[in-house]
Amino acid sequence: MTVLALAVAAAVLALPSPAAAHPFGDPQTVSITPDEQRPDIVRVRWRVGGPDDLTLLGVSLGLLPADRVLLDGAVDYRMTDPAVLASSEQFPAYLLKQITVADGARQCVGAVAPLKALARAGATVDYTCPGPVGTVTVAVRMLTDLNPAYRAMATGPGGQRAVYGSGEDSHDWTLTGGAPTVGSPSRGRSAAVQLAAVVGGALLVAVGALLVSRRVRRRRAVA
Template sequence: MIAAHPFGDPQTLGVSRDATDPAVVHVTWKVGAADDLTLLGIHLGVLPQDRVMLDGAVAYEADDGAQVQDDPALATYLLDHVAVTADGAPCVGEVHAVGDLVADGADVTFTCPQATDAVTVRASTLTDLHPAYRTLASGPDGQHQVYSVDDPSHTWSLGSGSGPTATTPGGESAALQMGGVLGAVLLLAVAGAVLARRRRRHPSTPTPTP
């Protein structure tokens, strides 16, 4: 049995409506860590089984990710483990683009029978390697969901169609992080102005010389 590493940076999923065709939904999958791609490559037969050591550890090599993303087996895997339905009808999936699976991910497009305001996305990527894997998913208008082996399906409102909110590996919104930083800077600026005003109003009294 191949030992997996499900406790590092989580895989992510982004759900969004196509900008030009309201019947098309994009699902972008990114793997959490490069060694997860090694495990997936062994599972798909892209990488040799002898990369698994006797203690269950996996020998990772720098070009493993490139081999996995360029192999046709990846597209088949994604279409087997990611599915979209709209109003109970399946949407037809196609792996549209595959980039660096850690940085850019794979874009899977799903064409539904007609335009819809909500879709149900099922995702079970990597849970066939280990049930502890989780997927942090984001959708239009700030929606979020955590997929797991016990909760592999979720219905997303496509709303205004705006894209998913960017998240960090810890799952915190990048926009919220930036807002927190700017808020802290503004608070320091205001505090500095108040302190300067107080000093102007109450000049320090010189200490008399004995």
């Protein structure tokens, strides 16, 4: 093999392979906090689990070409994809539709903060409620319309935790006065169980992929 051929082969091998956006990678994260200066404000910060999921969302919103999702489900992620979503009108509208905050029967109005470094820093939304809030209901449905297996790990004041997912997209959060501690038996234990289920699901997928890989290798060896 010539030096030129070796160089070409090395360049091909060095090319990044398309990422596979799926709900069994790193989970989304959500933080829910009050605004100490404005008691009627609830601040929600959302971060995507993997940047390739932003590409998948961009295709779904019509911001990126459909051929960026390959036939085998792999995603052709590009570094400019988060900026495309951040500069659009569709993504903030999607964010406000999929994440909602209510103070009892009263809905709180969300305003998306300027989006900078979406893949790394995430998106922040300030929800203005009709009056000072103590306990609010926060619903998170981000990406579950693309695949119901997506999950979001959420944290709140006083060590409150919850896991959002399809069928469990709404949780109550105490923002002032007697917020549960980290060891709170209700939400903390429930979140731990759900987190274990998510991790267990990811491990099952990994084990399944390993078994399939071994079978393929054995068949090749026999052939």
